[in-house]
Amino acid sequence: MSGSSSSRFADRATIPAVYLILLVAWEVSVRVFAIPAWILPAPSEIGSTALKWAPELGLNSLVTLRETLVGFLLAIALSLPLAVLIALNATARRLLYPILLGLQSVPKVAVAPLIILWLGLSEWPKIVIVILVCFFPILVNLIAGLEAAPRTMLDLMRSLGASQHMIFRRLRIPVALPHFFTGCKVAVTFAVIGSVIGEFVAAQEGLGYLILISTSQSQTPLAFAAIALLTLLSIALFHGIEWIERRVIDWTP
Amino acid sequence: MVAIDLQGVSKHYPGAAGTSVHALGPIDLHIPTGSFVAVVGPSGCGKSTLLRLVAGLEMPDGGTMMRYGTPLDAPSHEVGIVFQEHVLFPWNTVLENVLLPADVLALPKAAARERALRLLEMTGLSAFANHRPQMLSGGMRQRAALCRALLADPRLLLLDEPFGALDALTREELSLELSGLWQDLGRTAFLITHDIEEAILLSDRVLVMSPRPGRIRADIEIDLPRPRNADTPALPRFQELKQQIRDIIFDRRA
Numbered sequence: 001m002s003g004s005s006s007s008r009f010a011d012r013a014t015i016p017a018v019y020l021i022l023l024v025a026w027e028v029s030v031r032v033f034a035i036p037a038w039i040l041p042a043p044s045e046i047g048s049t050a051l052k053w054a055p056e057l058g059l060n061s062l063v064t065l066r067e068t069l070v071g072f073l074l075a076i077a078l079s080l081p082l083a084v085l086i087a088l089n090a091t092a093r094r095l096l097y098p099i100l101l102g103l104q105s106v107p108k109v110a111v112a113p114l115i116i117l118w119l120g121l122s123e124w125p126k127i128v129i130v131i132l133v134c135f136f137p138i139l140v141n142l143i144a145g146l147e148a149a150p151r152t153m154l155d156l157m158r159s160l161g162a163s164q165h166m167i168f169r170r171l172r173i174p175v176a177l178p179h180f181f182t183g184c185k186v187a188v189t190f191a192v193i194g195s196v197i198g199e200f201v202a203a204q205e206g207l208g209y210l211i212l213i214s215t216s217q218s219q220t221p222l223a224f225a226a227i228a229l230l231t232l233l234s235i236a237l238f239h240g241i242e243w244i245e246r247r248v249i250d251w252t253p
Numbered sequence: 254m255v256a257i258d259l260q261g262v263s264k265h266y267p268g269a270a271g272t273s274v275h276a277l278g279p280i281d282l283h284i285p286t287g288s289f290v291a292v293v294g295p296s297g298c299g300k301s302t303l304l305r306l307v308a309g310l311e312m313p314d315g316g317t318m319m320r321y322g323t324p325l326d327a328p329s330h331e332v333g334i335v336f337q338e339h340v341l342f343p344w345n346t347v348l349e350n351v352l353l354p355a356d357v358l359a360l361p362k363a364a365a366r367e368r369a370l371r372l373l374e375m376t377g378l379s380a381f382a383n384h385r386p387q388m389l390s391g392g393m394r395q396r397a398a399l400c401r402a403l404l405a406d407p408r409l410l411l412l413d414e415p416f417g418a419l420d421a422l423t424r425e426e427l428s429l430e431l432s433g434l435w436q437d438l439g440r441t442a443f444l445i446t447h448d449i450e451e452a453i454l455l456s457d458r459v460l461v462m463s464p465r466p467g468r469i470r471a472d473i474e475i476d477l478p479r480p481r482n483a484d485t486p487a488l489p490r491f492q493e494l495k496q497q498i499r500d501i502i503f504d505r506r507a
Contacts, residue, residue, distance in 0.1 A: 152340045159308055159328045160357040160405075170356065174344040251343040251385055 041221040046228065049221035056210070061229050063206040064195045067123055068237070071130025072191040076184070078131065079139040086139075087146035087172075088164070104136040109197055116202045126198030126206070133194035134187035138180070145179025146172050178252065181245040185238055192234045207233075254321070256409050256441045257284040257307055262316030263466070264302055275466040277302045279316060282460075282469070284443055286408070289435060291444040291452035292460045292469075293498060299467020300445045304413050307443060308334055321408065330358050333402035335415040339394040341386035347397050348373070348382040354405040365404065372400040375434065392423035399431070403438070410435070412444040416451065425483070428454050432481050449498050453491060454481055461501045471501050 023043050029035070030042040037045055050057060082100070085092045112129055119125040149171050157167045199208025207226045214222040263278030277299040284290050292300045305311045306318065309328040318325040320332075333354075341350045348369060355365035373379050376396040378389075386394050395415060402410060415431075416424040428451050435442055435455070446452050452459045453475055461471040477490060485491055 152336055152338055153342070155305075155310055156334070156336065156340045156353075157357070158310060159332070159334050160354050161328050161330055162357045166357055170342070170353065174342065249344075251387070 038218040038220045041224055045221050046224045049219075050225035050228070053222055053225065057207075057225060057229060060205055060207050060210045060226070061233065063123075064192070064199065064208065064230070065233060067126040067195040067198065067206065068130055068188075068191045068233070070123075071127040071194060072134055072184075072188055072237075074127065075131045075135040075138055075187065075191070079135050079142055079183075083139050083142035083146060087143050100136070100139065103132070108133050108194065112197050112201045116198070121202060121204070125201075126195055126203070129198040130191045130194035133197075134191040137186040137190065138183040141179045141183030141186075142176060145176030148179060149175045177249055178245075181241060181249065184241050185245075188237045188241055189234050192230060192237065196230065254286045255283055255319070256286045256321060257282060257325070257443065258319040259283075259306070260317050262306060262313045262318060264299070264306065264311070264313050277306075277467040278313070280467070280469055282307070284409075284441060286441050287439060288457045289442045289444070289455055290458045290460065291446060291456040292462055293446055293449055293452045293502070294462030294467070295464060295502065296447060298462040298464035300462050301413060302467065303462075304411055304443070304445045308332060308411055330354070330405055331408045332411060333405065333407035333409070334411045335395070335398050335402045335413065337414040337417050339386065339391075339398040341394055341397055341401075343385060343387050345385075346383050347378060347386055347389065350386060350397060351400045351404055353401055358405055360405065368406075369400065369404055372403055373397075376400055376430070390423075391419050392427055395419060395427060396430075399434075403434075408441060410440050410442040412442060412446075414446050415444075417446070417448075424448070424451065429481070429483060431455065436480055449495055449502075450486060453477070453494050453498070454485060459494075459498060461498055463502075471498075473498060 027042050027044060030040060041049070082096065086096055087093075108129060111132075112125075115128050116125040119128060149167075153171055153175075154167070157171055162170070195206065196208035196211075199206040200212055203209040207230050210226045211223045214220070214226065259280060259282040261279040261281065263280070264276045265273045266276050268274040280303065282303070292303060294300050302311070306313055307325075309320075309325055309332070312326070320329060341347070342353070345353075348366075351369040351373065352365055354360070355362070355369070370379070370382065373382055376399065378393060378396055378400070381389060381393065381397075386397060389397065395418075399415070412431075416427050419427065432455050442455075444452065444455060456475050459473045459475055460469050461473065462468065463470045473494065475494060477485060477488065477494075
């Protein structure tokens with residue numbers, strides 16, 4: 001009994017311990033090799049800078065989070081009807097799929113300046129870029145999910161004379177849900193990148209803007225703090241979706 | 254009256270490189286109302302195709318198909334099917350699964366629920382009505398699937414190797430339960446199986462199929478007394494019938 005619980009503690013402690021060792025190695029090498037802070041700041045210095053700039057970091061995090069979430073939710077809202085149309089209608093599929101694939105293949109970083117040119121300096125160009133980077137993974141997974149209903153289950157519904165609408169409601173949607181969440185988890189990490197791309201091109205606020213400004217002024221510790229916050233934001237959003245997924249899909253072990 | 258009447262029915266499937274595989278027929282099949290008819294044959298003999306045709310899930314290339322005197326050209330709510338795998342939705346509870354036909358056919362909710370609960374009671378699943386099917390054993394899942402097939406009070410029950418995925422003991426137990434249930438409800442049933450004993454135990458008639466293309470080789474009357482029980486397989490006549498059917502199947506293969 002005690003053996004299994006101590007090994008479970010070892011399991012849970014291993015990964016944080018590895019991270020801690022990496023951080024300490026970083027700290028020690030920066031000090032030992034006397035690396036200048038504007039090239040690579042030590043974790044302790046990033047920490048103290050983050051505390052000093054906490055209000056600015058917090059405010060800019062909220063801006064980026066807002067752009068990311070609004071864009072991500074709009075991408076879901078756009079993907080849902082498109083996926084249903086493409087999954088159910090062969091003509092719609094032949095017509096729309098090449099357009100959507102083409103849109104996906106355009107490098108978003110390259111069109112970001114154009115979008116800002118068209119939409120100005122509000123938060124909307126950033127939201128549009130977020131939509132562009134994250135609608136495709138949601139859409140592709142959703143289409144795959146809507147088409148993933150097993151033949152035996154479709155046979156069962158057909159044998160009952162079920163309408164397309166009924167098959168959709170009772171079978172296709174539940175089968176598609178896990179695929180949908182997979183798409184969302186991929187997309188939400190892209191969404192954060194989309195916000196930063198937009199902020200890099202033109203912005204007066206947001207973590208991307210903060211990184212740009214602080215590096216241009218050799219405030220490297222602040223840039224690192226902003227990057228760390230972006231990473232945390234991304235991870236938090238990913239786990240947030242996973243949390244919702246576990247509550248919605250309670251039938252798979 | 255005749256529940257199902259197939260005449261000269263055949264089915265081809267597209268094979269490799271534009272060829273066509275002759276899967277079935279021509280076959281004649283008559284299922285009188287109130288009777289239990291089984292089809293036995295080795296895998297690949299086209300018996301599942303035959304069931305899909307009778308279910309209206311597929312259309313034949315030739316021949317005519319009638320169901321209760323009208324052309325059989327689509328699935329019907331008068332037919333309940335138990336598939337080889339239970340095909341229960343893991344996102345629904347057992348009760349919700351059993352009520353699926355009521356939802357699809359827009360049956361009155363309260364009456365359907367009452368009937369579903371009664372069927373679950375008859376099959377010993379009352380305590381599991383609000384469980385997800387993945388919490389149930391294989392035999393219990395197949396019982397739930399049987400309840401679902403019976404919910405809309407079908408005139409004809411189609412059974413596609415319903416116990417094929419179960420262990421031998423559960424299979425025998427469920428066969429006897431089904432036999433009793435069928436007799437109580439007085440329904441017509443059509444069973445597809447590769448298990449000769451199961452076919453004899455349950456049926457009034459056993460059709461023996463042979464493969465490539467699937468044809469009915471023999472139509473054997475099962476003149477064993479009803480109700481049948483766990484002792485039925487020990488009867489000399491049971492063993493005779495079993496030997497007779499085995500001979501027909503293996504003679505073809507030798």
